[in-house]
Amino acid sequence: MLNNITIGQYFPANSVIHRADPRVKILLTVAVIVILFLASGFVALGICAAFCILLILLTKIPVKMYLKNLKAIWAVLLLTAALNVFYITGEGDPLFKWKFISIYTEGIERAVFIAVRIFLLIIISSALTYTTSPTELTDAIERLLSPLKLIGLGGAVHVFAMMMSIALRFIPTLIEETDKIMSAQKARGAEMDSGNLIKRIKAMLPIMIPLLFSSVRRAYDLAEAMECRCYNGGAGKTKMKQLHLSFRDFALVFGVIILLASVILLRIFPIVLF
Amino acid sequence: MDNIIELKKVVFDYTDENDLPVSVLDEISLSIERGSFTAVLGHNGSGKSTMAKLLNGLNKPSSGTVTVNGMDTADEKHEFEVRKTVGLVFQNPDNQIVASIVEEDVAFGPENLGVEPKEIRNRVDEALKSVGMYEYRTHAPFKLSGGQKQRIAIAGILAMQPECIVLDEPTAMLDPRGRSEVIETIQRLNREKGMTIVLITHYMDEAALADRVVVMDGGKVILDGTPMDVFGHVTELKSVGLDVPQPTELVTLLKADGVDIDTDVLDVDQCVEVLVKALHLEEK
Amino acid sequence: MSILKAQGLTYVYGEGTPFRIAAITDVNFEINEPGLYAVIGHTGSGKSTLIQHLNGLIKPTSGTVFVDEKDIWSKNEKIRDVRFKVGIVFQYPEYQLFEETVRKDIAFGPRNIGLDEAEINERVMWAAKKVNLTDELLDKSPFELSGGEKRRAAIAGVLAMRPRVLILDEPTAGLDPKGRDVILKSICDYQKQENAVVLLVSHSMEDVARVADKVLVMNGGKLQMFGKTAEVFSRHAELCEMGLNIPKVMQIVSALRERGADLPDGILTVADAEKAILRLVKDGGENA
Secondary structure, three states: OOOOOOOOOOOOOHHHHHHHHHEEEEEEHHHHHHHHHOOHHHHHHHHHHHHHHHHHHOOOHHHHHHHHHHHHOOOOOOHHHHHHHHOOOOOOOOOEOOOEEEEOHHHHHHHHHHHHHHHHHHHHHHHHHHOOOOOHHHHHHHOOHHHHHHOOHHHHHHHHHHHHHHHHHHHHHHHHHHHHHHHHHHHOOOOOOOOHHHHHHHHHHHHHHHHHHHHHHHHHHHHHHHHHHHOOOOOOOOOOOEEEEEEEEEEEHHHHHHHHHHHHHHHHOOOOOO | OEEEEEEEEEEEEEEEEOEEEEEEEEEEEEEEEOEEEEEEOOOOOHHHHHHHHOOOOOOOOOOOEEEEOOOEOHEEEEEEEHHEEEEEEEHHHHHHHHOOHHHHHHHHHHOOOOHHHHHHHHHHHHHHHHHHOOHHHHOOOOOHHHHHHHHHHHHHOOOOOOOOEEEOOOOOOOHHHHHHHHHHHHHHHHHHHOEEEEEEEEOOOOOOOOOOEEEEEEOOEEEOOHHHHOOOOHHHHHHHOOOOHHHHHHHHHHOOOOOEEEOOOOOHHHHHHHHHHHHOOOOO | OOOOEEEEEEEEEOOOOOOOOOOOOEEEEEEEEEEEEEEEOOOOOOOHHHHHHHHHOOOEEEEEEEEEEEEEEEEEEOHHHHHHHHHEEOOOHHHHHHHOOOHHHHHHHHHHOOHHHHHHHHHHHHHHHHHHHHHHHHOOHHOOOOOOHHHHHHHHHHHHHOOOOEEEOOOOOOOOHHHHHHHHHHHHHHHHOOEEEEEEEEOOOOHHHHHEEEEEEEEEOOEEEEHHHHHHHHHHHHHHHHHOOOHHHHHHHHHHHHHHOOOOOOOOOOHHHHHHHHHHHHHHHHHO
């Protein structure tokens, strides 16, 4: 039921992108997101799309997995597209006019543009989480934030990273558990999808309370298990996986620089298709 | 005798929410011999989980002493050395896995100990190989079976290179396949690597595989000996809510019925042999 | 009259995704009389999927479930009513407890049925008694109980709905022998007193041999065997191939038979074996 959610999941594979330095991947993802917002016009967006497609092909993860995300966000896509279609007014005559609604070519163009942009945003961030294990991700964030150690925030950075990594580790476990508790309560005749708002919130209690209790128990167990494995808050901790930049990281950076350059050039010298 | 762990007159108690004292362990003295395989049996609430946590200093005794390689577990300065020497594996495999990737989880212990990255890699690979999970090193633990997860938890302890592993009902949440995977792993570590094993369980068939069985009830040790010695006490075991392996139970019952039969039996094959003799089947 | 019937039940989980898990294919069986039926099979054999079909928690990809000869997914049946007729106790049911008191928690099911307060109260007391929970425990928070007591409280929550068909998924998992015996006894009592159909999913062949009248064997998503307990366990070799075993005492008996001992069929427990062997010893004595 709930285990169809793939956003934020990691798919182990042995691709160039998987092996790239997670710090580089995080920074480049942020860069591509900025570039997507810089892109103006369909040519620039097309180049961005081509770049994203090339990238997801390189991840060796089935394209289907990326498309599945569409399912989760189609409502958002549709809404933004619709807003644009109805609100943008263009020059010249509208394509369609009925009472107070008028649709212009510009509106449709804008709607398509925004929808593609959102979709690319989702794809590029999925590519990051699909190819980077939560531990790598948090480890990279910890290192990217390491300048904060200089102002005495080293402990806080470690705790933040540890919390994030444990949260990510337990998300699938908790989803599974929620599913089980839901089935058990339904078997006792619980109704979860009918009635007014208050009734529905009340109907969630038989799920939320057991979930809360079991999370507390898990947290307690996990803390003991971590103590048994000599965890002491990260002091003197080493890392099995050392991060070092390699040729593939520079190649990725180079690719993104080219992308950035072409998008900026297109802003200065726009090519208009229609 | 060379003992790795020694408990001397260990008492463990606490006060409940009504400020009433609850006694969990009552003057227990016990020593664990280096390289041995000891099973601790007892029903739920017999104090056996408390005992597990005492063995690596997670619990400190209310009175009496617990020493690991001569180090007092109550002494803060030995804390890490004790935990590194005696590793603890818990019942619920899901709640002791820290990382989202198998090998990263196994690396957690040595990373905390500040081991060199290259050395961690070696330890992780070796630990995963000795529990038979090396080919799963890049998998997400979430998708593995209970038995596999429990073996990863064992690998996580092995990577700290302990001398003794204490397992607190490691098979209670597993299916029969998972149970035998874990038990075979434990037996192999004991036989091939000379690892000291303390297995806390309420499955009699698992306890029968140990060199020594310690039975606990009401915070005390009530029986202590080889599996053969201990399982001979069928009525005592049943009276504290424990079972006896079926083969042992059958021959003990027959003996009580007046049949002339040898009762030194733990498994099916031994039982068949003594019954063949008692029934004079070969001669017919 | 058939109480529970599965016809051509097939289910495929998440087809075409990496999450494709155990499925069941063309499962057919019919239960016509009350009794204790064990469901065995190793993890991934489709047992859990099968039982969730029987009270409509999962809708089959194809095939039909009949309860009291009515198709549970037909338009005139309400699926929620089916769940009151077919109760399921899931694995580790103690994790579903949520009310402030044990009493209220046991009352959750009966209240959902829509019974009046007097009837709810009566059912709670009745169910608590069935699983040996004392009155003083009823007003405690479920989170204050011991592991075994929590388990029994959760089972009482399903018993209180007085289901005609009661399904339990490994109700004794993780319990010590004492806790296990109390629960098995409650289940057997419920079956007899209510004249119910009880389906017991179990990994413990010893428990199955002790309490089950009939056994369903699942393997690779298919129903491989369905018959009397002694009959099913007599097919030792086939069970072994499916990764299942028979109780040790039955292994002993079958080995003795191979060595020429004249032991009767239908030995399931240590007590049965003891009796049969004693008889053999006595006969041997007389012959000699």
